[in-house]
Amino acid sequence: MRSAADLKKEIEKRLKNYLSRDKDGIRRELLNIFVKVKSVTVEDTHNKLKERFAISYQSVASMIGIIASKMGILHIIKARDNDQTQYVLKDQYADLVARVVGAGT
Numbered sequence: 805m806r807s808a809a810d811l812k813k814e815i816e817k818r819l820k821n822y823l824s825r826d827k828d829g830i831r832r833e834l835l836n837i838f839v840k841v842k843s844v845t846v847e848d849t850h851n852k853l854k855e856r857f858a859i860s861y862q863s864v865a866s867m868i869g870i871i872a873s874k875m876g877i878l879h880i881i882k883a884r885d886n887d888q889t890q891y892v893l894k895d896q897y898a899d900l901v902a903r904v905v906g907a908g909t
Contacts, residue, residue: 808896812897812900815875815876815877815900816900818874819835819875819900819901819904819905823835823904823905828857829857830853830859830867831867833856834853834864834867835904835905837853838871838878838893838901839893839898839902842893843890843891843892843893844890845888845889846864846865846888846889846891847888849864849891850865868891872891877897877901878892878893879891879892879894
């Protein structure tokens with residue numbers, strides 16, 4: 805079993821790799837939204853990103869899904885069937901994400 809420190813190092817490596825493929829800044833901005841707002845829906849995130857970028861709703865949903873599933877830094881909260889899913893940055897990774905996102909700017 806991995807220690808908490810090993811897990812954070814692995815997540816940091818994955819975040820850096822994810823951001824290394826960020827040609828236009830969308831991924832960095834998406835992660836910044838999670839650092840600043842903490843809890844968002846795909847719709848909220850899409851609305852914020854489309855102010856600065858030409859991006860589809862499906863692309864935003866896909867990016868959030870990758871962050872949630874492959875990096876494991878988001879809590880997924882779905883209260884009822886008709887409610888939109890809330891994505892919340894896990895507290896234990898907030899500083900790590902802020903540091904990694906801020907390092908590239």
